[in-house]
Amino acid sequence: MLRSVFLAAAGSSRLERLVESAPIAKNIVRRFVAGSGIADALRAGRELADDGLAVSLDYLGEDTLTAEQALATRDEYLTLLGRLREAGLTPAAEVSVKLSALGQKIDDKLAYEYAHAICDAAAEAGTTVTLDAEDHTTTDSTLEILAELRKDHPSTGAVLQAYLRRTEGDCRELATAGSRVRLCKGAYAEPESVAFPSALEVDKSYVRCLNILMSGEGYPMVATHDPRLIAIAEDRARWFDRSADEFEFQMLYGVRPEEQARLAADGHTVRVYVPYGDQWYGYLMRRLAERPANVAFFGRALASRK
Ligand SMILES: Cc1cc2nc3c(=O)[nH]c(=O)nc-3n(C[C@H](O)[C@H](O)[C@H](O)COP(=O)(O)OP(=O)(O)OC[C@H]3O[C@@H](n4cnc5c(N)ncnc54)[C@H](O)[C@@H]3O)c2cc1C
Numbered sequence: 001m002l003r004s005v006f007l008a009a010a011g012s013s014r015l016e017r018l019v020e021s022a023p024i025a026k027n028i029v030r031r032f033v034a035g036s037g038i039a040d041a042l043r044a045g046r047e048l049a050d051d052g053l054a055v056s057l058d059y060l061g062e063d064t065l066t067a068e069q070a071l072a073t074r075d076e077y078l079t080l081l082g083r084l085r086e087a088g089l090t091p092a093a094e095v096s097v098k099l100s101a102l103g104q105k106i107d108d109k110l111a112y113e114y115a116h117a118i119c120d121a122a123a124e125a126g127t128t129v130t131l132d133a134e135d136h137t138t139t140d141s142t143l144e145i146l147a148e149l150r151k152d153h154p155s156t157g158a159v160l161q162a163y164l165r166r167t168e169g170d171c172r173e174l175a176t177a178g179s180r181v182r183l184c185k186g187a188y189a190e191p192e193s194v195a196f197p198s199a200l201e202v203d204k205s206y207v208r209c210l211n212i213l214m215s216g217e218g219y220p221m222v223a224t225h226d227p228r229l230i231a232i233a234e235d236r237a238r239w240f241d242r243s244a245d246e247f248e249f250q251m252l253y254g255v256r257p258e259e260q261a262r263l264a265a266d267g268h269t270v271r272v273y274v275p276y277g278d279q280w281y282g283y284l285m286r287r288l289a290e291r292p293a294n295v296a297f298f299g300r301a302l303a304s305r306k
Contacts (some may be wrong), residue, residue, distance in 0.1 A: 006289035007189035010282045032254045032287050033060070034276040038080055041276040044253065045084070045093045048272050052264045054248070055093040056130060057084075060277035061101040067110065070103030074114040076277075078121045085125035094128040094157075096273060099142055112145045119153040130157030130180065130221075135188040136164055136195065143170065154178050157221065161186030162206035163195045171209045175216025182221035182250060183209050187286045207232055214240045214247065221271070223250035225259065234268075244268055252287070 034044035045055045059077060064070045077095060084090050097118055104111035115131070122129045131146055133139065149156045158174050160167045163186035174181050185202050186195065196202050206229055213220035214236040222233045230249065237247055248269035251260050264270045275283055 003289045004189060006285050010189075010285035010289070029280050029284060032252070032275070032284060033280045034253060034274050036276065036278050038076075038083055038276070041080065041274060042083060042087050042089065044274050044276070045089050046087070048274070049089060049092050051261065053260060054269060054271040055089070056096045056250070056271055056273050057093060058096040058098075058132070058273060058275040059101070060275050060283055061279040062098050062134065062282055063100045063105060064103050065106065067103060067106060070101070070106065070110060070114060073101045074117055077118045081118070081121040081125040081127070084127065090125045090127040094130065094271075095122060096130045096132050098132045098134060099145060100134050100138060104138060104141060104145075108141050108145065112148055115145060115149055116152070119149055119156055123153060128155045128157060128180070129153070130182060131159060133159035133161050133184070133186070136190055139164065139166070139170075150179075155180060157182055159184060159223075160209065162209050163190065163202045165194060165196065165205075167205065168208055168212065171212040171216075175213050175218045177217040179218035180221060181213055181218050182223045183213060184223040185226075187290070203229065210236055214242065220247045221250050222247065223273075225251055225256045227259075230259070230263070255287075 034040045041057050041059075045057060048055050057080060059073060059080065061069075061073055064073065077097065080095065081090075084093050095118070097115060099108075099111045099115060102111040102114040115129070119129050129149075131142055131149075133142065143158070146156060146158050155178065157180035159182040160170050160174070161184055171181070171183070183206065185206060196205055203226070206224070210220070210222065210229070210233055214233070220233075222230070224230060224233075233247075233249070236242075244267050248271055249260075249263050250271045250273060253272050253274045260270050260272060
């Protein structure tokens with residue numbers, strides 16, 4: 001129930017203006033977002049790297065409807081990648097990109113072209129790009145663009161969402177040699193026709209997908225904070241004889257940092273997804289939708305009015 005309220009709020013531009021102008025917003029956002037500019041992203045990336053964690057930086061923004069904004073997003077990533085290289089943060093730091101922020105909804109050829117430029121810059125900086133997964137209406141286009149990008153940049157990462165009924169099939173397609181695949185539960189409001197409606201079914205799907213990826217030839221990126229799924233992933237890695245450099249765990253900035261440290265101390269590769277930028281509204285609403293405790297945190301911050 002709460003999940004659907006927050007996911008509906010994620011799409012409301014009126015609420016967006018209201019929340020963004022609330023004085024307390026900054027305090028809440030600080031927990032999940034590294035800051036508004038590249039300097040903040042680099043600082044967070046450096047701190048995490050010093051703690052032995054890998055990073056995927058995401059410049060916040062989605063559903064871009066103007067060509068100018070799509071171009072500005074491309075340019076931000078090009079600058080970011082140059083700065084990451086100068087700071088010596090690559091290859092430990094890569095970038096995550098939303099194709100909708102590069103104009104996928106205006107023209108998918110434009111999004112491809114801009115994503116290709118970002119992949120070129122990442123290769124030059126000695127690192128990689130992962131294409132975030134968005135709502136199911138974009139999945140076909142995103143996977144088609146991924147296939148095109150991989151012709152020149154085979155290490156471009158895919159993201160698959162276990163809540164989608166189609167995803168087991170997509171896992172089979174993508175579990176090929178060298179294929180980097182992030183598996184997550186999925187964060188958008190989706191109809192039952194395309195997505196499993198219950199948390200239990202999503203978890204079961206996640207395990208089936210994990211089995212396909214772990215037994216396949218690609219590089220699984222296990223993106224979850226769920227202790228049961230983490231334990232199952234560790235078990236499958238042992239079962240399929242995968243060493244620490246043959247898969248990785250991924251978690252979000254500000255979520256379960258102690259678990260991130262524990263897994264890294266156990267010898268696992270752990271990558272933290274670090275968002276930065278001013279367009280944090282949709283991202284924050286999806287985090288609130290995921291967990292009642294995050295909502296309580298939101299409520300306390302609102303009440304304290306700091
Ligand atoms: C690195 C990364 C990248 C992602 N990329 C995408 C993407 O491209 N597209 C997309 O749709 N979604 C993406 N997601 C979001 C994802 O789909 C889920 O919405 C999100 O990760 C929550 O699912 P969960 O697997 O953590 O499990 P949940 O069902 O949210 O949580 C399961 C359990 O994990 C534990 N837990 C969760 N949060 C906390 C916390 N704050 N403190 C303590 N315990 C906690 C609790 O035990 C909880 O019961 C990404 C997630 C990660 C980690």
